[in-house]
Amino acid sequence: MTCSEAEQFFDAYLDGELASSLRLEFDAHRLRCPVCQQKLSMMEACEDLLSRDARVPPVSDDFTARVMNKIGERRLSLRRARRRRLMIGAAVALQAAAVFVIAVLWWGGDSSTGDSSVVAGANERFIEKIDQAIDEGDKVRLLDLMFNRGDQLAAARFNLTNDLGTLARYATNLSVLGDLPAASDDTMPSPWEVLMPVASPAAEETEPATGATGPFSL
Amino acid sequence: MTRKNETRLIARAKRGHDDAFREIVEAYKSRLFAFVWRMLRNHHEAEDVCQATFVKAYESLESYSSNYAFSTWLFTIAYRLCLNHLRKKKAYSGETDFSGLGGDGDVSMSVANSEEAKRLRRLIWAAVDRLTPPQKSAVLLFYREGKSCQDIGVVLGIPAVTVKSHLHRAREKLRQLLSAELVDDWMAIRHLHLSDSSFA
Numbered sequence: 001m002t003c004s005e006a007e008q009f010f011d012a013y014l015d016g017e018l019a020s021s022l023r024l025e026f027d028a029h030r031l032r033c034p035v036c037q038q039k040l041s042m043m044e045a046c047e048d049l050l051s052r053d054a055r056v057p058p059v060s061d062d063f064t065a066r067v068m069n070k071i072g073e074r075r076l077s078l079r080r081a082r083r084r085r086l087m088i089g090a091a092v093a094l095q096a097a098a099v100f101v102i103a104v105l106w107w108g109g110d111s112s113t114g115d116s117s118v119v120a121g122a123n124e125r126f127i128e129k130i131d132q133a134i135d136e137g138d139k140v141r142l143l144d145l146m147f148n149r150g151d152q153l154a155a156a157r158f159n160l161t162n163d164l165g166t167l168a169r170y171a172t173n174l175s176v177l178g179d180l181p182a183a184s185d186d187t188m189p190s191p192w193e194v195l196m197p198v199a200s201p202a203a204e205e206t207e208p209a210t211g212a213t214g215p216f217s218l
Numbered sequence: 219m220t221r222k223n224e225t226r227l228i229a230r231a232k233r234g235h236d237d238a239f240r241e242i243v244e245a246y247k248s249r250l251f252a253f254v255w256r257m258l259r260n261h262h263e264a265e266d267v268c269q270a271t272f273v274k275a276y277e278s279l280e281s282y283s284s285n286y287a288f289s290t291w292l293f294t295i296a297y298r299l300c301l302n303h304l305r306k307k308k309a310y311s312g313e314t315d316f317s318g319l320g321g322d323g324d325v326s327m328s329v330a331n332s333e334e335a336k337r338l339r340r341l342i343w344a345a346v347d348r349l350t351p352p353q354k355s356a357v358l359l360f361y362r363e364g365k366s367c368q369d370i371g372v373v374l375g376i377p378a379v380t381v382k383s384h385l386h387r388a389r390e391k392l393r394q395l396l397s398a399e400l401v402d403d404w405m406a407i408r409h410l411h412l413s414d415s416s417f418a
Contacts, residue, residue: 010389011385011386011389039397043393046342046392047361049338049342050358050362051361051362055339056251056255056256057255059247059248059265059268060265063251063265063268064243064247067272068236068239068240068243070269070273071236071272071273071276072236
């Protein structure tokens, strides 16, 4: 047996697992080879030290007490965390319940509303019924009426815009200095009385063009 | 501690009896600390990791399966915490804190306190410290704790075959490291051997 062959069996030899057929051969080599002998002695010393060397610093005397205190602290913090989680969960559940109740009261109180698909279906059926009930002539008249009403709405919106524009012009042209003496006049009309001719074209017509009689002269 | 007594204590600790867990801590703290200290080589850090191991064990007691020895389960937790600790430290310097070492009261230790023995011990532990954490754990659990490759595999989370491989590589590395360190001694021995044979 050569040294390299013997080295392959070092582990098995040290673990006491070397087959008996090889053991004699291995021992024979070991006895005559000082290098392998030294290596094995070194490994045996190493293993012996690893398994027997009890030189470990002692654990602190209060180690067990510290462990138990730590466990107590952890248990307490875990309980607190669990309680906090429970409280947060309960608060979230309460909020969800409150939102649900409000939603039920809100939507449930209005009988005209409900499931959107049901409402849409009812609307379609209603339109179909009207379509069947009204003849073509009435439909045309109804559409004319709708268009007329639309025109009237557009005209009203136009008039309202004009009136607001006029009001804005009055407001920007107010003469503050001239108004101050009149402020003490008990007979000063209210702003609504002054603005009435502006808001009402009919009233404006009744007033003469020189009608800047009020304190808010243009 | 007998296995029966250990099982009884674990069952009581699971039911929330702190005194039972205290007994478990008392029974295992020295073995566990020795393992962790040899992994970390720092007294303060080793105590912290041991404390964390017991706290973790207490909190996970429900998950302990009696299919394995309680010590194996405990070492598994400790090994993982050691790895985390070493990763956090990043630089595994291998510096040894021998400040708390005593042991001179032991007769066998005093016999083994010759300069040669001290030197050999120092060299061996220095070589062990240069092993990788899995190799070092495998060596410590195999030699110190007398664990089987199967149990070491459970602790390290690897198959038993890989444990054998770790042990083989660890021995090889130790052999190389120690050979390099002890080369002068070897040369002296060899020289002595050759001179003896020449005289013969």
